[in-house]
Amino acid sequence: MTRPPVAVAGWGLAAxxxxxxxxxxxxxxxxxLMSVLVLAVFATSFNVLLGYTGLVSFAHGAYYGVGAYTVxxxxxxxxxxxxxxxxxxxxxxxxxxxxxxxxxxxxxxxxFALLTLALGQxxxxxxxxxxxxxxxxxxxxxxxxxxxxxxxxxxxxxxxxLAAIALVILGLVMRSxxxxxxxxxxENRERTGFLGIKVKRYELAAFTLGGAFAGYAGAMYVxxxxxxxxxxxxxxxxxxxxxxxxxxxxxxxxxxxxxxxxFGLLRDYIIRNIEYWQAVLGLVLLLIILFLPGGIxxxxxxxxxxxxxxxxxxxAPPVADTDREPAPAGRRTP
Amino acid sequence: xxTQAFVLQLLTGLSRAAILFIVAAGLSLVFxxxxxxxxxxxxxxxxxxxxxVTVIEAVEGPAGFVLAxxxxxxxxxxxATLVxxxxxxxxxxxxHLLQLLAxxxxxxxxxxxxxxxxxxxxxxxRQPRLVSGSINLGGVIFPRYSLFLIAVAVVLAVALWxxxxxxxxxxxxxxxxxxxxxxxxxxxxxxxxxxxxxxxGGALAAVGGVLAAPQSTARLGMDIDIIIESFAVVIIGxxxxxxxTAVGALLVGLTFSFGILFVPQAALAIVFVVMVAxxxxxxxxxxxxxxx
Numbered sequence: 001m002t003r004p005p006v007a008v009a010g011w012g013l014a015a016x017x018x019x020x021x022x023x024x025x026x027x028x029x030x031x032x033l034m035s036v037l038v039l040a041v042f043a044t045s046f047n048v049l050l051g052y053t054g055l056v057s058f059a060h061g062a063y064y065g066v067g068a069y070t071v072x073x074x075x076x077x078x079x080x081x082x083x084x085x086x087x088x089x090x091x092x093x094x095x096x097x098x099x100x101x102x103x104x105x106x107x108x109x110x111x112f113a114l115l116t117l118a119l120g121q122x123x124x125x126x127x128x129x130x131x132x133x134x135x136x137x138x139x140x141x142x143x144x145x146x147x148x149x150x151x152x153x154x155x156x157x158x159x160x161x162l163a164a165i166a167l168v169i170l171g172l173v174m175r176s177x178x179x180x181x182x183x184x185x186x187e188n189r190e191r192t193g194f195l196g197i198k199v200k201r202y203e204l205a206a207f208t209l210g211g212a213f214a215g216y217a218g219a220m221y222v223x224x225x226x227x228x229x230x231x232x233x234x235x236x237x238x239x240x241x242x243x244x245x246x247x248x249x250x251x252x253x254x255x256x257x258x259x260x261x262x263f264g265l266l267r268d269y270i271i272r273n274i275e276y277w278q279a280v281l282g283l284v285l286l287l288i289i290l291f292l293p294g295g296i297x298x299x300x301x302x303x304x305x306x307x308x309x310x311x312x313x314x315x316a317p318p319v320a321d322t323d324r325e326p327a328p329a330g331r332r333t334p
Numbered sequence: 335x336x337t338q339a340f341v342l343q344l345l346t347g348l349s350r351a352a353i354l355f356i357v358a359a360g361l362s363l364v365f366x367x368x369x370x371x372x373x374x375x376x377x378x379x380x381x382x383x384x385x386x387v388t389v390i391e392a393v394e395g396p397a398g399f400v401l402a403x404x405x406x407x408x409x410x411x412x413x414a415t416l417v418x419x420x421x422x423x424x425x426x427x428x429x430h431l432l433q434l435l436a437x438x439x440x441x442x443x444x445x446x447x448x449x450x451x452x453x454x455x456x457x458x459x460r461q462p463r464l465v466s467g468s469i470n471l472g473g474v475i476f477p478r479y480s481l482f483l484i485a486v487a488v489v490l491a492v493a494l495w496x497x498x499x500x501x502x503x504x505x506x507x508x509x510x511x512x513x514x515x516x517x518x519x520x521x522x523x524x525x526x527x528x529x530x531x532x533x534x535g536g537a538l539a540a541v542g543g544v545l546a547a548p549q550s551t552a553r554l555g556m557d558i559d560i561i562i563e564s565f566a567v568v569i570i571g572x573x574x575x576x577x578x579t580a581v582g583a584l585l586v587g588l589t590f591s592f593g594i595l596f597v598p599q600a601a602l603a604i605v606f607v608v609m610v611a612x613x614x615x616x617x618x619x620x621x622x623x624x625x626x
Contacts, residue, residue, distance in 0.1 A: 050431075103614060106613070108617075109430075110430060111569070111613065114371075115569075117565060118569065119610060122606040122607065235562075246435065276446040278443070278445055279442060279443045279445075279446035279450075281442055282441070282446075283443060285435070286443075289435055289439065293428060
């Protein structure tokens with residue numbers, strides 16, 4: 001499986017843009033870009049479940065929060081340096097995701113999704129109520145960062161490096177035989193099982209991996225805003241990566257990252273300019289769901305194929321189709 | 335615990351269960367026929383509550399309350415029809431997730447719509463005179479409004495049961511639950527049926543909203559609170575089952591009201607623990623059937 005040249009060019013362009021951006025952006029915009037980086041990792045970790053394995057989870061916000069609290073609580077109670085917290089966060093979150101995944105994966109499909117909703121809310125409520133450990137609703141504010149990261153531009157580059165590490169690791173794993181097996185499970189759970197593959201074990205591994213990197217994203221978030229609070233774990237937070245992935249497209253590894261950039265910038269613009277920003281955001285999302293269900297990446301690919309087709313040359317390889325076209329998981333198919 | 339405290343806690347739990355049953359029954363009905371998990375159901379509840387409060391403020395007496403229910407039902411039924419015909423209808427052939435997300439997008443829209451129309455301040459109304467106050471039976475005081483809510487829920491449960499088993503519409507709905515394609519082939523207008531069921535489900539949420547307003551208040555954020563609890567109810571009871579919804583509502587309502595006595599901090603957490611426990615034991619809920 002070789003990378004299509006368009007994808008290589010796209011990633012290269014994104015890398016250059018990301019490296020140059022803080023040099024031309026205002027301080028506020030640098031902060032915005034930092035939150036986009038966090039969102040990109042968060043959404044990509046979610047797509048391990050949604051796009052690659054076909055699992056819909058509403059607990060992802062809870063793992064994001066667990067990662068954020070690992071850094072914040074480590075600093076508060078143990079005097080752990082934030083960067084050590086960031087390194088620790090995916091492992092702590094992996095344990096939480098493994099245990100909750102073990103429970104949630106007793107069910108499948110819709111009931112699996114609803115179970116993750118319940119488990120995620122449970123984690124949220126425990127955090128909310130356990131005041132002696134977490135300070136409850138007050139949250140933890142003013143996590144002290146090392147002096148090297150206190151200025152926004154160096155901090156941006158640190159986060160860019162952290163995001164790159166996460167995306168490279170996830171990209172490699174998804175291109176490995178393990179990732180291919182997840183794809184087989186997504187396309188047909190039963191047949192994959194007939195091949196002798198332990199489907200639940202793979203699903204649990206994917207769930208744990210996705211959860212771990214959600215925690216990593218949560219830890220990155222603390223580096224941006226220097227705080228952690230229970231709402232990070234609420235199920236409405238879990239809806240965010242779903243929308244981001246949907247906007248970018250779940251059939252492509254780059255989809256969530258593209259979605260994060262578009263969603264992050266769009267939301268920022270709408271919030272600053274329109275009083276009723278939620279309604280506008282809802283409307284935009286509804287339109288994407290109705291008219292561009294494959295997301296932006298697939299839309300661009302379709303457009304590119306159309307142009308190539310008109311040029312009379314050989315049709316572009318149908319990357320998107322083989323990669324992932326979500327089979328209409330038939331309402332009525334038995 | 336004295337008898338009085340126990341009775342009060344029991345009635346609090348039962349009246350909460352009554353509201354939850356009315357709302358969750360709509361959610362369950364819609365899921366049964368359309369296979370759509372409607373997250374915007376909580377928004378219908380909230381819109382119903384605000385419309386109800388507005389009408390009650392404008393019209394005095396018991397007539398105002400009846401009118402409030404009627405107005406809320408009509409407004410929400412129209413909204414639900416719009417959501418179904420403009421959005422959901424295009425998504426029936428695609429993945430469940432897209433339908434769920436479409437309704438979630440509606441949550442964002444309706445939440446701002448309510449804020450735009452009614453402002454950010456919570457609105458409270460008094461209980462209708464006829465069912466306010468309390469009655470004293472053998473030295474134990476029973477709040478009348480709680481008894482009223484329980485009665486309404488029982489009446490609605492019987493009415494829903496009769497609708498499903500005794501009418502043509504109910505027969506069509508049951509047919510749609512088992513095989514909508516076949517129902518279409520024998521000549522029924524399935525798209526229209528789906529719209530009607532979706533509007534009916536929304537109407538139940540609206541009724542719940544009007545009934546809940548005098549006990550709590552009509553406020554922003556009530557949409558998310560109720561949908562979380564309704565999910566718990568239908569997951570415990572099993573999506574698509576009326577009996578399951580009733581049992582789930584009782585379990586959640588009572589767990590909550592007695593849980594708050596013993597562990598005031600974590601009553602809602604206990605509800606979720608119960609929910610996880612039920613699903614581990616029966617992955618499709620107590621009365622649910624295996625997903626098609």
